[in-house]
Amino acid sequence: MKTTSLEEVQRIFKVQKAKYSPSNPPSYEERMDRLKRADKLIRDHWPEFIQTLQEDFGSRDSDQIFGADILSPLFHGKHVRDHLAQWMKPERKSSGLLGLVGQKTYILNEPLGVIGIVTPFNAPVSLAFDPAIEALAAGNSVMIKVTESTPRTADFMQKLVAKYFKEEEMAVVTGEADVSACFAALPWDKMVFTGGSEIGKKILAAAAPNLTPVVLELGGKCPAVVLPDADIRAAAPRISLGRTGNAGQVCLAVDYALVPETKLEALIQQIVEVDQQAFPTMINNPKVSSIINQAGYNRIVGYIEEAKAAGCRIIQVNPANEKLPDPETRKIPLTIVVNPGENLQVSKYEIFGPVLSIYSYKHLDEAIAFINKHEKPLGLYVFGKDKNDIRKVVSSTSSGGVTVNDITLHAGTNTMGFGGVGYSGMGRYKGGILGYKAFCNEKAVYEQGLMGRFTASFLVPFATDRPRSMMRRMVGIKSQPR
Structure with a gap:
């Protein structure tokens, strides 16, 4: 991977700022x-991506890549283009009866300026371009730091963006941890980071001295x-x-499942x-993704x-009886861990791998309590x-989003926004006008009408008792202390 020098990162940032x-x-x-x-960049080069x-x-299903990295920015981008003209119009707000005497109130969605985007390895194309599309639509310039875990994709993206965009519009930088640290510490007008929660803490710490607002898309x-x-x-x-x-x-991805005791074996x-x-096979199967690197595999x-070692019941799905996990291809079979103790790492940490913990419960309240004991x-x-049970789970737990009788679909809409809460993130984008506004300053504008003749009398000190009385009556206070 070609590494962008720290001086070059700072230079491009200054160009965009200027x-x-x-x-x-x-x-x-x-x-x-x-x-x-x-749109053309992705549409013309998706096979190379x-x-x-x-x-x-090393191994990753092409259909998985298309669905995770190509489909979203193309689909999402069309929605943004179709609605941009409407989103750019001033948003009229009610002035009540004062509107009859000429008062106007409205919101202007103005660009923030320069947006920094940091991508993860698992979907580096879509998680770069999805927020970039909304940032560009809002009138900002964009710099993208592509993860060093996908060096070939990072180099290719850098080359393409330089071909399709002037660097003051959008640019890509690459490199290791020192480049990421330099990038995170720049005084962005807003920064978007997608990755692990612990790294998210470091991003916030780097952004704090500049009071940089940050959208964190984490996990958990x-x-x-x-x-x-349920239909098993x-x-x-x-x-x-x-x-x-x-x-x-x-x-x-589903990290763990909670199932009634009576349905545990059926689900497994x-x-x-x-x-x-x-x-049916794994090691030489191109449909099976490898773990991204050796450190992830070992973890x-x-x-x-x-x-x-703790004595948990482990079910490893290995129909061809291959020697798995395989360190050479970094492939790990689906591994089910039944009712692991809460002190174990599979219970404490986001796994980010093909390991599924399954916990059994007797009563639904136990499952809800289990979820609420952990980070959101x-x-x-x-x-x-049962609609009452569904409603109970949805209303009694907190999460970035919920999908009922399916998985992940709440994050694929163009109307609701995608984001986490607490340990799983802050802020949202990719949600129609909600996503567009994530990269705008919603500037409130008040245009005075005929009432401007009288408002000066409400400036302290009051010349008469009348404004004092009017202010108190507005909130139901009758007494007149001075």
């Missing part, structure tokens, strides 16, 4: 031109609650394939059957070994039919 001026924000036509170029990501991972242990009346045959494929997609290296059996059919294997997750999934 180019932006509140007195001359990009026009609608300029913004649309940038959005169309971003798939190739570079496969090379970076996303639970699936299987209700007593419908829930199992979503839980299983959602866990093994990209080898579990997805922030919204169905999950195993689904996985066996999907992946996940260590979690499994600790659970085994990015996503929560509920499977069942």
Whole structure:
């Protein structure tokens, strides 16, 4: 991977800062031109993106890459282009009866300036371009730091962005931890970071001296609650394939499942059957993703070994009886850990790998209490039919979002926004006008009307008792202390 020097990172940032001026924000036509170029960049080069990501991972399903990295910015970008003209109009706000005498109140959504975006390895293309699309639509310039864990993709993205954009519009920088630290410490007008919660803390610390507002898209242990009346045959494929997609290296993947004791064995059996059919072999199977690097592989294997040593029931789905986990290909089979102790790493930490913990419960309140004992997750999934039980889980827990009788779909809409809460993140983007506003300053504007003749009399000190009396009557206070 070509490393961008720290001096070059700072130089590009200064170029973008110098180019932006509140007195001359990009026009609608300029913004649309940038959005169309971003669309063309991805549309014209998506096969190369798939190739570079496969090379970076060692093994990764091309359909997985298309769905995770290509589909979203193309689909999302079209929605933004279709609605941008409307979003750029001033938003009229009610002035009440004062509107009859000429008062006007409205919101102007103005650009913030220069936006910094830091991508993770699991979907570096979409998690760069999804926020960049909204930032460009809002009239900002963008700098992207692509993770060093996908060096080929980082180099390719840097080359393409330089071809399609002037560096004062959008630029990509690459490098190791020193570049990331330099990038995070710059005085952005806003920064977006997607990654682990512990690194998120460091990003916030780096941003604090500049009071940089930060959108953190983190993760956490996303639970699936299987209700007593759930259709196990419908829930199992979503839980299983959602866990093994990209080898579990997805922030919204099901980290653990909670299931009634009476349905525990049925769920395990169905999950195993689904996985066996999907992946009859692993080591030489291009449909099976590798863990991104050796450190990640060692960490996940260590979690499994600790659970085994603790006496946990472990089910490893390995229909071809291959020698797995395999350190050479960094492939790990779906590994189910049943009722692990809360002191174990599989229970404490986001796994980000193909390991699924399953906990059994007697009463639904136990499952809800279990979720609420832990940090708030990015996503929560509920499977069942009873509307009262579904409503109970949704209203009695806190998470970034919820999908009922499926997984992750709440994050794929263009209207609700995607984000976490607490340990799983802060802020939202990719949500239609909500996402657009994430990269705007919502400037409130008040234009005075005929009442301007009288408002000066309300400036202290009052010349008469009348404004004092009027102010107190407005809030129901009759006494007149002076």
